[in-house]
Amino acid sequence: MxxxxxxxxxxxxxxxxxxxxxxxxxxxxxGCGMSVMEMSHRSKExxxxxxxAEEDLRALANIPETYKVLFLQGGASSQFAAVPLNxxxxxxxxxxxVADYLVTGSWSKKAWKEAQRYGDARLAASTEAEGYTRIPxxxxxxxxxxxxxxxxxxNETIYGVKFPELPDTNGVPIAADVSSCFLSEPFDIGxxxxxxxxxxxxxxxxxxxxxxxxxxxxxxDVAPACPTMLKWKTQADAGSLYNTPPTWGIYICGLVFKxxxxxxxxxxxxxxxxxxxxLLYDFIDQSALFKATVAKEDRSIMNVPFVTGDAxxxxxxxxxxxxxxxxxxxxHRSVGGMRxxxxxxxxxxxxxxxxxxxxxxxxxxx
Amino acid sequence: MxxxxxxxxxxxxxxxxxxxxxxxxxxxxxGCGMSVMEMSHRSKExxxxxxxAEEDLRALANIPETYKVLFLQGGASSQFAAVPLNxxxxxxxxxxxVADYLVTGSWSKKAWKEAQRYGDARLAASTEAEGYTRIPxxxxxxxxxxxxxxxxxxNETIYGVKFPELPDTNGVPIAADVSSCFLSEPFDIGxxxxxxxxxxxxxxxxxxxxxxxxxxxxxxDVAPACPTMLKWKTQADAGSLYNTPPTWGIYICGLVFKxxxxxxxxxxxxxxxxxxxxLLYDFIDQSALFKATVAKEDRSIMNVPFVTGDAxxxxxxxxxxxxxxxxxxxxHRSVGGMRxxxxxxxxxxxxxxxxxxxxxxxxxxx
Numbered sequence: 188m189x190x191x192x193x194x195x196x197x198x199x200x201x202x203x204x205x206x207x208x209x210x211x212x213x214x215x216x217x218g219c220g221m222s223v224m225e226m227s228h229r230s231k232e233x234x235x236x237x238x239x240a241e242e243d244l245r246a247l248a249n250i251p252e253t254y255k256v257l258f259l260q261g262g263a264s265s266q267f268a269a270v271p272l273n274x275x276x277x278x279x280x281x282x283x284x285v286a287d288y289l290v291t292g293s294w295s296k297k298a299w300k301e302a303q304r305y306g307d308a309r310l311a312a313s314t315e316a317e318g319y320t321r322i323p324x325x326x327x328x329x330x331x332x333x334x335x336x337x338x339x340x341x342n343e344t345i346y347g348v349k350f351p352e353l354p355d356t357n358g359v360p361i362a363a364d365v366s367s368c369f370l371s372e373p374f375d376i377g378x379x380x381x382x383x384x385x386x387x388x389x390x391x392x393x394x395x396x397x398x399x400x401x402x403x404x405x406x407x408d409v410a411p412a413c414p415t416m417l418k419w420k421t422q423a424d425a426g427s428l429y430n431t432p433p434t435w436g437i438y439i440c441g442l443v444f445k446x447x448x449x450x451x452x453x454x455x456x457x458x459x460x461x462x463x464x465x466l467l468y469d470f471i472d473q474s475a476l477f478k479a480t481v482a483k484e485d486r487s488i489m490n491v492p493f494v495t496g497d498a499x500x501x502x503x504x505x506x507x508x509x510x511x512x513x514x515x516x517x518x519h520r521s522v523g524g525m526r527x528x529x530x531x532x533x534x535x536x537x538x539x540x541x542x543x544x545x546x547x548x549x550x551x552x553x
Numbered sequence: 554m555x556x557x558x559x560x561x562x563x564x565x566x567x568x569x570x571x572x573x574x575x576x577x578x579x580x581x582x583x584g585c586g587m588s589v590m591e592m593s594h595r596s597k598e599x600x601x602x603x604x605x606a607e608e609d610l611r612a613l614a615n616i617p618e619t620y621k622v623l624f625l626q627g628g629a630s631s632q633f634a635a636v637p638l639n640x641x642x643x644x645x646x647x648x649x650x651v652a653d654y655l656v657t658g659s660w661s662k663k664a665w666k667e668a669q670r671y672g673d674a675r676l677a678a679s680t681e682a683e684g685y686t687r688i689p690x691x692x693x694x695x696x697x698x699x700x701x702x703x704x705x706x707x708n709e710t711i712y713g714v715k716f717p718e719l720p721d722t723n724g725v726p727i728a729a730d731v732s733s734c735f736l737s738e739p740f741d742i743g744x745x746x747x748x749x750x751x752x753x754x755x756x757x758x759x760x761x762x763x764x765x766x767x768x769x770x771x772x773x774d775v776a777p778a779c780p781t782m783l784k785w786k787t788q789a790d791a792g793s794l795y796n797t798p799p800t801w802g803i804y805i806c807g808l809v810f811k812x813x814x815x816x817x818x819x820x821x822x823x824x825x826x827x828x829x830x831x832l833l834y835d836f837i838d839q840s841a842l843f844k845a846t847v848a849k850e851d852r853s854i855m856n857v858p859f860v861t862g863d864a865x866x867x868x869x870x871x872x873x874x875x876x877x878x879x880x881x882x883x884x885h886r887s888v889g890g891m892r893x894x895x896x897x898x899x900x901x902x903x904x905x906x907x908x909x910x911x912x913x914x915x916x917x918x919x
Binding site: 189190191196197198200201203206207210213218219221224227228230261262263264265269301304305385387392393394395414415417431432433435436439512514515 | 556
């Protein structure tokens, strides 16, 4: 067996310890004679798995009891509908509910479009005309004082921009898609009304979504068109067991949470992630060949897009990197070039290997 | 390691060969240096996994190109909303679309309730008053000639009733939840408009849903309230890759399809499943202690509920069975007693062990 350096934007690299553990427990979890995939979701064994996963996540991220932790399905894309369906409140005069969307990349734009089905989803800011290369400043946001929520995608995976800080919304709840930065550093959940993310970037396999929702935003009187399965209250009332949850995904997320704790928690991961990102950005910023695409202050430490400016050279870089065991480094087609995703489970050694390869490639192509 | 006989209704027993294979490939799938969980869903490796899964399923079940195979998320419960959202057609005079629901257990009842949000979902038959112990006869169905579809749950997991044959709907498409009988025997897909099922009973881990939809029923002009992710066309147009699919679940389903092919396909599985069910039902029918709860002609060969008639004795049976390595045999709380699910991956040996245990228990408690 030979493992590669996997820079995939998601599904993405997982800690090797987690994979080994999952392999060793595959046919018999903790002596129960079954795989986790074979357990009833209502068994005491699975109750332990999901219970510990929630408990460890709450401990890791200081989530108080005033927030519910939901293990969901359907990808972040399903939450693009769930957010407006759960949060938009029609006005007394019958006017539709209002939301402000900050569009900083493909994912927030998709979410904004989806919300337009369900209410008055306003474009409070957009950097689309600038190719999503920065985050709008506070004074660029056209926030509606009466909005039901302000929506943002905290870290846009494709463009590699991240909110350096959350905007001041004057008490309006923030609904944030954190798929590609979830648990990459400490955060203050109190700043969010709703935080959700697909697991397949930083914390587990595709097919599991974790939503952390402030209790007062979990309501029974949601939009009548809201499918039962998209109503947060359905799963909040049932401890995420209204129907059969993605049990395997929750199990792997749970193992990843334990791995994070063993590494020293979110402060330690933040330090590592900053070191990894600095290694790569510092190299790029002094390079004559490679260029970063994002404004310095808004750069993601998770997803690092870069280009040579020559599409043919980019393609050769990607192909030769693969030969060198550096894989999934091709940029998204809407940005081109390269993108290195440096999620929690990617070791610093992998970033060093990438930088060394870039140095060599630059010399060879000077 | 000691494996048990797992009679869970779902998530449920998987073939040991599949689990061993998944364990051995966990850190490095086919020499690519990554786990399946770590692969980009747009990689050539995953294209092979999902491509083979679809191809094998089509071959196994004779699915022609006029039907789309969709790999979805959200559980069958999400399809309870997706079916009406995709299939109900408002009338020219503005009246809502009409559907006929055959309610034969908890799952079809839930689906019927969900559909009422979206149109005129009629109760065309119900056996609720009889405790869901049989399937309604053809002459009991109050079918609407103008219905957009007829909905049924072909095998009700909790009550253990199965349609011995599909009703004649006079050309109205049948939408069927087949979660707990999917791939347990050959079927004629031409009889269905839509067939869908959660994977976690007969074919894989929880979190993956497979829908097989007749092409003409996949439409762009669905209900305006339909979330993008519940619109079948979204995934049909994208080969199930509109967003990140549940990659691990699809991989395991694919391994199970290959396992089914290696066993001899659906005719062989049907023969085995009938043999397994006959072993258990024949014992129950001659027993002085145990009683089956379902009319003979409507009995499921997948889920076999039975009772002693004495709740205390039932509880003792369940507890002692567990000691003997026969697990997840407790009946659903709405039926009580016991339920043995005899899915494809449960070996005949497991049923023999159960029957032997029941014989012993009966003698000891005569």
